[in-house]
Amino acid sequence: MSLAVKAVGIRKSFGSYEVLKGLDLEVAYGEVLCILGPSGSGKSTFLRCINHLETPNSGYVWVDGAIMGYELNRDALQELPIKRLRAQQSQLGMVFQHFNLFAHRTVLGNVIEGPMVVRGLRRAEAEARAMDLLEQVGMAGKALSYPSQLSGGQKQRVAIARSLAMEPRVMLFDEPTSALDPELVGEVLEVMRNLARGGTTMIVVTHEIGFAREVADRVVVMIDGEIRETGAPGQVLSNPGDPRVRTFLSRVLA
C-alpha cells in the first residue's frame, strides 16, 4: 500500500516542555483521518511537524515516500535547502482556523496567486482552474469580491480553494470551523465532506465530533502529546479503551 503520509517517532519540545512525545502515524492515499484531543494536547504542533513548519527534535515524516526536510547524501541525511523544502511543503495544503487570505486581492486573485507565482502557470490557465475550484466550493459567484466583503464561512471556503489550487497530495486542516459563527460551520464542513467523497487525502484536526463520526475513515485521539487511541470512528467515539480518552470524549459529547 502506498502511503501519503508516514510519521515515525515525532518528538517536539519548546524549551524544556515536551509537547510531542514520540508520535507515529500512517495515512493512506484517499484516507480521511480526524485528530481529536483537548486544547494544548499538541494537535497543531503535530500538523506543523508534518508539513515541516516546525522541525521535530527527533523523528521523521515521509510524504509520498520522500522524507520531509532532508535528502540522502552518501548515506547521510542532509537538510534540504529552503527552496526545495518549500517545494516539498507545497505538496501539503494547509487550512488554518483563521483564513489568511490576501486582503488586497480579490477571491480570484487569491486563488491564482500560488499557481502563477510558485508553479509558473499562465494567467488564463490559472484563472480557468481557479474558477473550477471556486465552483466546487460554491464561491464562483464571488470571484471578484474582496475578502472583507465575505462572511467567515465564505472566506474559509475560498481558503480551501486556494489550497487546492496548488494540487497538494494531502490536505491538512487545523480546526477550520472553530472560529466561525455556528450558522456558518455547516457550509464549510459540507465542502470538506465533498472533498472527502472525491477521494482527497485529508488530515483534519477538529472539534466537530459529528463530522469525524460521519466522514473520517479513522480517528486519532491525542492527549498530552501522545496518541492514546486510534481506530474506526464508531469504535473510538463510542467505545474508547483508554480512560483519559473516555473522559475527554464524555466532555465534548456532553
Ligand SMILES: Nc1ncnc2c1ncn2[C@@H]1O[C@H](COP(=O)(O)OP(=O)(O)OP(=O)(O)O)[C@@H](O)[C@H]1O
Ligand atoms: N512556538 C511555541 N513555543 C512555545 N510553546 C508552544 C509553541 N507552540 C505550541 N506551544 C505549546 O505547546 C502545547 C501544545 O500546543 P498546540 O497548539 O499544539 O495544542 P493544540 O492541541 O493544537 O491545542 P488547541 O486545541 O487549543 O488548538 C501548548 O502548551 C502550547 O502552549
Ligand SMILES: [Mg+2]
Ligand atoms: Mg491547535
